[in-house]
Amino acid sequence: MRYRIAMFFRMSFFLCALVLGFLLPEKAVAQTGKVPLVKLSHLQKYLNSTSDTTYVINFWATWCKPCIEELPHFEAVQQQYQGKPVQVVLVSMDFAKDLERKVVPFVQRNKLKSTVFLLDEPDQNAWIDLVDPSWSGAIPATLFVNNARKQRLFLEKPLTLAQLQEHLTSKFSQNP
Amino acid sequence: MRKPYPLLVLLLSVLALVSTTAYRMANNGYQVGDTATDFRLKNVNGQMVSLRDQKNAKGFIVTFTCNTCPYSKLYEDRLVQLHQKYAPKGYPVIAINPNDVTLSPGDSFADMQKRAKDKKFPFVYLQDETQEVARRYGATRTPHVYVLTKTGQDLKVSYIGAIDDNSGDPEKVQKRYVEAALDNLLTGKAVQQTSTKAIGCTIKWRNNS
Numbered sequence: 001m002r003y004r005i006a007m008f009f010r011m012s013f014f015l016c017a018l019v020l021g022f023l024l025p026e027k028a029v030a031q032t033g034k035v036p037l038v039k040l041s042h043l044q045k046y047l048n049s050t051s052d053t054t055y056v057i058n059f060w061a062t063w064c065k066p067c068i069e070e071l072p073h074f075e076a077v078q079q080q081y082q083g084k085p086v087q088v089v090l091v092s093m094d095f096a097k098d099l100e101r102k103v104v105p106f107v108q109r110n111k112l113k114s115t116v117f118l119l120d121e122p123d124q125n126a127w128i129d130l131v132d133p134s135w136s137g138a139i140p141a142t143l144f145v146n147n148a149r150k151q152r153l154f155l156e157k158p159l160t161l162a163q164l165q166e167h168l169t170s171k172f173s174q175n176p
Numbered sequence: 177m178r179k180p181y182p183l184l185v186l187l188l189s190v191l192a193l194v195s196t197t198a199y200r201m202a203n204n205g206y207q208v209g210d211t212a213t214d215f216r217l218k219n220v221n222g223q224m225v226s227l228r229d230q231k232n233a234k235g236f237i238v239t240f241t242c243n244t245c246p247y248s249k250l251y252e253d254r255l256v257q258l259h260q261k262y263a264p265k266g267y268p269v270i271a272i273n274p275n276d277v278t279l280s281p282g283d284s285f286a287d288m289q290k291r292a293k294d295k296k297f298p299f300v301y302l303q304d305e306t307q308e309v310a311r312r313y314g315a316t317r318t319p320h321v322y323v324l325t326k327t328g329q330d331l332k333v334s335y336i337g338a339i340d341d342n343s344g345d346p347e348k349v350q351k352r353y354v355e356a357a358l359d360n361l362l363t364g365k366a367v368q369q370t371s372t373k374a375i376g377c378t379i380k381w382r383n384n385s
Contacts (some may be wrong), residue, residue, distance in 0.1 A: 123341045123373045124375050125337070128373040136316040138378035139378060
């Protein structure tokens with residue numbers, strides 16, 4: 001009997017964890033410092049989302065110096081807009097084979113709180129235009145998108161904190 | 177009837193010049209089909225190199241690349257192979273480093289010389305010190321390839337983009353874009369896929385905002 005109760009608790013705990021895992025994938029990711037390896041369809045959830053949320057989707061890599069330099073600005077913005085419909089999404093362009101060796105340690109060391117995932121789609125020509133046709137493929141690059149308000153802005157260059165805030169407040173009317 | 181004619185020609189050419197300049201600026205560099213202009217840049221051996229000097233070439237694989245970008249490094253061996261395969265057929269690789277040395281000290285001329293020696297580059301490796309060539313071509317990242325074809329006196333842009341479809345793993349490459357374009361050109365066909373995109377390091381522009 002005790003075994004059964006214990007089993008019941010274990011099962012329900014497991015189920016809860018499973019359900020929570022599905023409901024809050026990003027939160028879980030941010031807390032554990034794990035970085036999921038995803039395919040294009042995962043990125044497209046953000047690109048095509050119809051919720052009234054302004055996604056700030058930044059394409060970066062651990063080997064890209066200007067990317068790493070601007071990451072703290074994105075983290076700052078995510079903090080500033082906590083509780084507001086603004087979500088920073090950091091899309092790592094590192095190679096899948098470098099996930100555990102480079103990306104995860106980087107995310108943990110820098111205590112990144114924003115949503116981070118590694119897009120494992122080596123045939124970049126197949127999807128770069130889906131992010132924005134004006135993107136040549138250079139990183140850093142950032143897409144601001146709010147489909148509910150039909151607003152989008154794509155920038156293929158590094159951004160300062162002031163520029164980031166300026167774009168969010170002036171073009172997307174998102175105030176912290 | 178005769179008098180206004182030269183004036184008209186002058187006016188028209190000024191207009192043409194202004195409009196093509198405006199077009200170029202709006203489009204940020206060359207598009208496939210455009211005529212590319214020549215340049216004169218210093219090679220790692222100290223000599224100045226121009227495209228017109230290479231009388232026997234049918235065209236060029238102009239590649240903006242650098243010492244410091246991991247993606248560029250991943251393609252060094254593949255660039256060597258491209259040159260070895262296509263230079264004898266008339267299409268040598270012309271590697272150009274456009275990065276600002278102040279922003280990217282690892283791309284200094286001395287470092288370029290060292291890299292070329294270490295990797296035994298069989299092709300020229302030129303420094304675009306003023307970044308003028310990269311701007312004119314519209315290069316944004318490294319590596320960024322422009323295949324040029326000689327048509328009469330002109331150099332026509334035949335392909336712009338990536339070298340192949342897998343930067344990280346040469347073993348897993350399925351589409352060799354530059355090779356396909358060159359094979360088309362060498363067999364007198366139109367290039368099937370004239371432009372592709374790939375992730376790369378942004379060129380380190382001076383006074384970047």
